[in-house]
Amino acid sequence: MIVPFTYQALPMRVVFGAGSVAKLPDEVAALGLHRVLVVCSPEQEGTGRQVAAALGDTAAGVLAEARMHVPVEVAHRARDVARESGADGVVAVGGGSAVGLGKAIALEHGLPVIAVPTTYAGSEMTPVWGLTEGGQKRTGRDVRVLPRSVVYDAELTLTLPGQLSATSGMNAIAHAVEGLYAPDATPIISLMAEEGTRALAAALPRVVADGSDLEGRGEAQYGAWLCGAVLAATTMSLHHKLCHTLGGTLDLPHAPTHTVVLPHALAYNQPAAPAAVAALSRALGGVDDPARELWELAGRLGAPRSLAELGMAEADIPRIAELAVASPYANPRPVTREGVEALLRAAWAGVPPGGGTP
Secondary structure (H helix, E strand, O other), X not given: OOXXXXXXXXXXXXXXXXXXXXXXXXXXXXXXXXXXXXXXXXXXXXXXXXXXXXXXXXXXXXXXXXXXXXXXXXXXXHHHHHHHOOOOEXXXXXXXXXXXXXXXXXXXXXXXXXXXXXXXXXXXXXXXXXXXXXXXXXXXXXXXXXXXXXXXXXXXXXXXXXXXXXXXXXXXXXXXXXXXXXXXXXXXHHHHHHHHHHHHHHHHHHHHHOOOOHHHHHHHHHHHHHHHHHHHHOOOOHHHHHHHHHHHHHOOOHHHHHHHHHHHHHHHHHHHOHHHHHHHHHHOXXXXXXXXXXXXXXXXXXXXXXXXXXXXXXXXXXXXXXXXXXXXXXXXOOOOHHHHHHHHHHHHHOOOHHHOOO
């Protein structure tokens, strides 16, 4: 029996396929834009300038200053540049940092955003914004920050290193995992979450083994698209609360933090989310313990599996647990200080989730 539900599709256009960045000028024109600011991270400046060149006179310039967790001072600088350049739109090129910076400009000035993802983060599919100030990361939802158009071109991901491919893909899987047991999950979203997890779990080993595998890159982008759409439609839970706290408070790297925390957060919630466990078991090839399988997958990909290796000190565990419990997100299992501390200690040490043995 299908229980009653409400599903609202978000107003977004997706252009998907290798070589599709050539259609970017058409996307800009379709939105009635005449002068767009290209934003990216310093590491992606070459790709940003490539995109600006494709836009020709429509490009108002390239701002290669995007940073993880969108520090508020970087957001203010980007908003000033957008205003001074006379931009009437933003093209965000890169991963979550670049898209997040584009969203910050949209939040302040209402400028439409076109996203050109070069990682598998999935934030380009969501109306979720985040800003970090004074060691605290604030997040919110506002349809104004949702990219109007997303151009997925697998050719732009060919230079993404294996390690970044792995962690960014695991980050996307985290969106799907939490969507499966979110209080506002629907049958449609659950289908997307299961298929997105399946696609990424199958594609990431191929991409890490051979970065030039264009078909594998496309499959990973397809999975990231679905997982990002799941995050856009559902409420975040304990996993995202912990990652937002770790990132905002300790400035830990975004995607690697998601990669490390995900198996442990899932193990914490599995007893209270049997339907999610069943869907993840199918997506991951019929495994009995999805949390353990995601931990094993991270290991096979050569991704980090401990918060210690990301720079977190063991002494930080009680503080992070206190912050996470102080204002918890919705979660299928009650969030307790003791439970969160145990979860964080396992994630810090890099041991298997749920008390298993390596």
